[in-house]
Structure formats: structure tokens, C-alpha cells
Amino acid sequence: MVKQTTNGQKMSRMNLQLRKFIFPFFLIVFFISSSYINSTPIYSLKNSYSPAQKGISYGKNGMVTTQHFIATEVGEKILNKGGNAFDASIAIGFTLAVVLPRAGNIGGGGFMVMFHDETQKSYSIDYREKAPKLSNRDMYLKDDGSFNDQKLSTFGYLSSGVPGTVAGLWEVHQKFGSLPWEDLLEDAIHYAENGFQISPYMSNVLRTYHEKLSYFEETKKIFLADYPDFKNNLIQKDLANTLKTISTNGRDGFYKGAIAQKISSSMKKNGGLISLHDLSNYEAIWREPLKSDYRNLQIITMGPPSSGGVHIIQMLNVLENYDLSSFEHNSSKYINLLAETMKYAYADRSEYLGDPDFYDVPLSKLTSKSYANSISQNIQFGISVDSSDINPGMYIDNESSETTHFSVADKYGNVVSSTYTLNSTFGSGVVIEGTGILMNNEMDDFSSAPGIPNQFGLLGAKANEIAPYKRPLSSMTPTIVMKNNELFFTTGSPGGARIISAVLQSILNIVDFEMNLEEATYAKRIHHQWQPDILEVEFSIEDNLNKELSNIGYELKVSNPLTCIQTIMLKNGTFSGYGDFRRPDAFASGNIND
Ligand code: GLY
Numbered sequence: 001m002v003k004q005t006t007n008g009q010k011m012s013r014m015n016l017q018l019r020k021f022i023f024p025f026f027l028i029v030f031f032i033s034s035s036y037i038n039s040t041p042i043y044s045l046k047n048s049y050s051p052a053q054k055g056i057s058y059g060k061n062g063m064v065t066t067q068h069f070i071a072t073e074v075g076e077k078i079l080n081k082g083g084n085a086f087d088a089s090i091a092i093g094f095t096l097a098v099v100l101p102r103a104g105n106i107g108g109g110g111f112m113v114m115f116h117d118e119t120q121k122s123y124s125i126d127y128r129e130k131a132p133k134l135s136n137r138d139m140y141l142k143d144d145g146s147f148n149d150q151k152l153s154t155f156g157y158l159s160s161g162v163p164g165t166v167a168g169l170w171e172v173h174q175k176f177g178s179l180p181w182e183d184l185l186e187d188a189i190h191y192a193e194n195g196f197q198i199s200p201y202m203s204n205v206l207r208t209y210h211e212k213l214s215y216f217e218e219t220k221k222i223f224l225a226d227y228p229d230f231k232n233n234l235i236q237k238d239l240a241n242t243l244k245t246i247s248t249n250g251r252d253g254f255y256k257g258a259i260a261q262k263i264s265s266s267m268k269k270n271g272g273l274i275s276l277h278d279l280s281n282y283e284a285i286w287r288e289p290l291k292s293d294y295r296n297l298q299i300i301t302m303g304p305p306s307s308g309g310v311h312i313i314q315m316l317n318v319l320e321n322y323d324l325s326s327f328e329h330n331s332s333k334y335i336n337l338l339a340e341t342m343k344y345a346y347a348d349r350s351e352y353l354g355d356p357d358f359y360d361v362p363l364s365k366l367t368s369k370s371y372a373n374s375i376s377q378n379i380q381f382g383i384s385v386d387s388s389d390i391n392p393g394m395y396i397d398n399e400s401s402e403t404t405h406f407s408v409a410d411k412y413g414n415v416v417s418s419t420y421t422l423n424s425t426f427g428s429g430v431v432i433e434g435t436g437i438l439m440n441n442e443m444d445d446f447s448s449a450p451g452i453p454n455q456f457g458l459l460g461a462k463a464n465e466i467a468p469y470k471r472p473l474s475s476m477t478p479t480i481v482m483k484n485n486e487l488f489f490t491t492g493s494p495g496g497a498r499i500i501s502a503v504l505q506s507i508l509n510i511v512d513f514e515m516n517l518e519e520a521t522y523a524k525r526i527h528h529q530w531q532p533d534i535l536e537v538e539f540s541i542e543d544n545l546n547k548e549l550s551n552i553g554y555e556l557k558v559s560n561p562l563t564c565i566q567t568i569m570l571k572n573g574t575f576s577g578y579g580d581f582r583r584p585d586a587f588a589s590g591n592i593n594d
Pocket of ligand 1: 403421422423424445473474475476496497
């Protein structure tokens with residue numbers, strides 16, 4: 001659909017083609033310049049290559065999109081075998097643990113938002129990691145109360161929470177699965193046992209994280225075998241055996257018995273806290289999904305302990321007060337409005353969001369239209385309000401840009417949107433001896449030092465302080481958007497704190513600017529998280545826009561692309577999908593039989 005913008009420019013197909021050439025150029029310029037924020041590049045100049053996705057994928061009988069083409073193929077295979085979207089998602093979850101070890105996992109956790117056709121109801125499951133019983137609020141502080149070496153919460157055994165992925169996938173299978181559990185692990189076991197070819201992109205990732213992957217012998221043994229060879233197969237025999245145990249014994253194969261023993265004794269030996277008791281008591285939780293409406297569409301998203309859904313709804317409520325379709329997309333006026341809206345949401349996140357089982361999150365206030373109206377009354381075009389003038393809390397930017405999202409829609413009308421994570425790339429860096437399980441470093445998503453300034457002089461809030469059995473706050477935002485009780489699209493992304501702003505823009509691009517999935521993916525994303533008071537723009541920024549935004553008062557930073565939107569849309573009975581080029585192995589496909 002062609003969109004007329006205020007200055008008469010058109011979002012045309014030709015512009016899209018142009019952007020396809022311009023973006024790789026941006027990437028090159030961007031990496032040559034040293035101005036990017038994160039010192040760990042996602043792309044490498046030396047080994048640049050084209051994304052797996054070559055255009056929008058279409059399908060009549062369903063669609064799968066994941067961050068790895070092998071996992072997408074596995075999802076399609078399950079649908080073609082007669083499985084439903086829930087079966088396919090479970091198989092994808094296990095397969096990504098093998099083929100996308102940087103984020104896919106059985107040693108981490110996540111969230112899944114679902115629409116179940118038979119009951120015509122939406123559901124969400126929280127399979128987020130939990131703090132071990134022996135954790136405590138001050139575990140990352142020194143005796144004098146000052147913040148300890150931050151690496152304790154990000155690297156090694158002490159940084160891991162009790163994993164939730166296997167319990168989450170098991171629960172979904174118990175409730176909605178249609179194929180036998182063992183069938184859903186078959187492909188993951190195959191790829192772990194026989195290996196799979198490392199893509200050029202994955203090879204770059206392994207190189208980039210060489211130091212982290214070298215520290216622990218067990219991790220090094222698996223991931224640094226002969227890695228620089230692009231034709232290399234990654235074989236994970238121990239992981240294959242672990243998956244076989246889970247295939248035979250279900251969730252108990254992970255949380256009880258030999259594997260649980262190995263996790264707890266390895267933790268004990270190396271200063272970690274996760275015990276047999278923590279594992280056998282872990283439960284994934286079915287929670288009511290958050291629901292709201294935006295311009296007559298129904299938004300279904302994840303509630304706490306994710307902050308994502310709350311703030312997506314809050315920001316959409318603010319933006320509903322404006323006729324965004326009359327704005328020029330990514331003009332200074334539009335970016336000004338988005339950035340100011342984001343500041344208020346992220347400020348609230350810092351103070352009010354945490355695990356709802358431990359803290360009374362003021363959900364109805366934060367997601368109310370009247371609260372959003374009061375925020376929009378404070379926003380003035382042409383002005384960037386100083387972040388220090390926006391109360392309440394202080395933001396700790398300790399979230400990693402890793403994580404991965406996958407979505408499945410089937411021909412029956414079921415929809416699954418799931419985001420799961422190890423937190424940082426390759427999580428804690430720890431592989432539990434003899435199991436192939438890469439462990440998360442999710443403890444870092446807590447406020448490590450509540451009430452005490454950390455090394456950046458920032459404070460954390462009580463809502464997200466560490467407590468035994470508590471779940472750390474997340475930004476993961478798996479979301480489904482329905483139109484007249486039918487799927488319109490489903491979306492989600494990795495990217496730590498940037499997930500929320502990326503999902504927001506993915507919704508606005510489709511709803512307000514009527515972009516197709518390719519256009520919505522290629523559109524540059526901006527991000528403002530209140531603290532630090534910096535406006536991030538992906539890739540590059542044109543001189544005139546730079547000037548206009550600087551004149552408004554923004555401190556601008558060009559950032560590397562940290563998000564990766566995976567969206568499936570349904571229009572006139574046809575599904576479309578697009579794997580974000582920002583992670584070149586991402587792939588959407590809909591080759592599904594009648
Ligand atoms: N670990 C990233 C998140 O949960 O948001």
C-alpha cells in the first residue's frame with residue numbers, strides 16, 4: 001500500500017528497492033566509523049553476506065518465522081505432519097537451542113503469548129527463570145555495601161537463574177499439543193547429534209565471542225572445535241543425549257534425575273546457587289495476557305514479569321491521541337513524539353515493574369487511557385524534555401541485546417508468539433559438564449544493587465530487587481494484534497531494553513503507515529529509554545534530520561542494529577512473513593500443505 005506523507009513523498013516500492021542497496025552501504029560506513037555504541041559488532045565487514053530472507057514469504061496454510069532457517073524448516077515440517085502452531089513452536093524452541101546457541105536455549109527462559117482457535121481465547125505462559133532459593137538481595141554487593149565486580153551477575157555460575165524453557169514448552173504441550181512430545185524433539189536431537197553447517201553469520205558470532213567461549217573448558221570444547229572453517233559442522237553430542245532424556249521423560253528429564261543432579265553438583269562445585277530443590281520446584285505459570293485496543297485493533301501481549309506488554313500498551317495509548325498517518329514517517333516531528341513517549345514509559349518501568357508474585361505492579365493505572373492522556377498533555381512538539389525532569393525512578397541499563405523471537409500461525413487459526421533468552425549472547429558462558437546445556441545469566445536482569453548507586457551512579461528500584469524464587473524483570477514483548485477477532489499480525493524481537501521500542505515501531509509501521517512486512521522491516525528504528533538521555537538511531541542519520549533533532553535538544557547516537565523483528569501477517573486469507581535482515585540467518589516461510 002502506498003502511503004502519502006505530509007511533504008508529498010511516497011513510501012513507494014522503488015524507494016524500498018533503493019533502501020535495499022543503501023542499507024548494506026550504511027552498514028559498511030557504519031562499521032568503518034567508530035561511532036557505534038556497542039563495541040561488539042553484530043556484522044563483520046570481512047565476511048558480509050546476504051540474509052537468508054530474499055523477500056516476503058507467502059503461504060495459504062500457515063507461516064513460521066524464526067531467527068534460524070533450520071528452525072523455520074523444522075516448524076514447517078511439524079505443521080506439514082499435521083501438528084498445530086503449538087507443536088511447531090515447541091519443536092522450534094528445542095531446535096533453536098541447538099542451531100542458535102547464542103540465544104536459543106534449554107538453559108534459559110521466556111514467554112509465550114498464544115491465540116487458541118478452538119476456545120477463541122488468548123493465553124500466555126511465563127517460563128521466565130527464577131532466582132535460586134539461596135540468592136539474596138545483596139548477593140552482588142561487597143561487604144561495605146558497594147557494588148561488586150559486575151561480572152558476577154553476568155558471567156559464570158553465580159549469574160544463572162533456574163531455567164524455565166523445558167517446563168514452559170512442556171506445559172504448552174500438555175494444554176494444546178496434538179502430536180506426541182517425542183516427535184517434537186526429533187529434529188533438535190538430529191541436529192545436535194549429527195551436527196549442522198555453521199553459517200557465515202554464526203561463524204562471525206563465534207569469532208566475536210571467542211574469549212567468552214574460551215573461559216570454561218566445557219564450553220570451549222563444544223563451541224571452539226575447528227570453528228573458523230565456514231563449512232564446519234557443529235556437533236553437540238552431550239546436548240543430544242540431554243534432549244533424548246527430555247524426549248523420554250518429559251519435563252522431569254530436565255528438572256529431576258541425572259541431568260538435574262549434574263546441574264546442581266556443577267553449581268555447587270563452582271560457586272553457583274541452583275540446587276536440586278530449585279530445579280524440582282520450578283513451575284511455568286499460565287498468566288492472563290494483557291489486552292488492550294489500539295485504533296479498533298485488539299492488542300494481546302505479555303504482562304509482568306515482562307515490562308514489555310505494559311509499556312507497549314501505555315505508549316500506544318499515548319500515541320492514539322495523534323493522527324500518526326498524517327506524519328511523515330521518521331521525520332523529526334514523528335521521532336520527537338516517539339522519543340518523548342518512550343521517555344515516560346521507560347521512566348515508569350524503572351520504578352513500578354517487577355515480578356507480580358512479589359510486587360504489586362500498578363497495572364491498571366499504567367495501561368489506562370486516562371493516564372496516557374495525561375502523558376500526552378505533557379508532550380510538546382519541538383521540545384525534548386530533559387530526562388531528569390521526568391520522574392520517578394532511575395533506569396539501570398544492564399540488559400543485553402541478545403534473546404530470540406519466533407512466531408507460528410497455522411491453518412486452524414492458532415497463533416503463537418514467543419520470545420526466549422539466555423540474556424547475554426551465550427548467556428553465562430557456562431556449559432554444565434556432560435549435558436551440553438548452556439546456562440543463562442538472567443540474574444543480571446534484577447536490580448543488582450537496590451538503593452545503592454552502581455558503577456554508573458544509577459539506582460535500581462525495590463520492585464525488581466533480588467529475592468529467592470523471584471523472576472527478574474524482562475523487556476520481552478511477544479505480541480499478537482487481532483482485527484475483528486482474527487489474526488492481523490504477530491510480532492516480537494530480541495534486543496534487551498530495545499525490544500519494547502522495536503515492537504512499538506513494528507506495530508505503528510503496519511497499522512498507521514500501512515507498510516508491508518518488508519517495508520516495516522527495512523524502516524530504521526529509533527530508541528529512547530529515558531536514561532541515559534540519548535536518542536539512538538539505527539545505521540546512520542541524514543544531515544538535515546540530525547540538525548532538526550539536535551535543534552529540538554536531543555543528544556543523538558548512531559547505534560548498531562540490535563533488534564530483529566519476526567512478524568507474521570494475515571491479509572485476505574494469505575499469510576505473509578519476513579525474517580529481519582539485521583540477523584541474516586532469520587527466515588520466514590510458509591510452505592505448508594493443505
Ligand atoms: N534478558 C532480556 C530480557 O528479558 O528482557
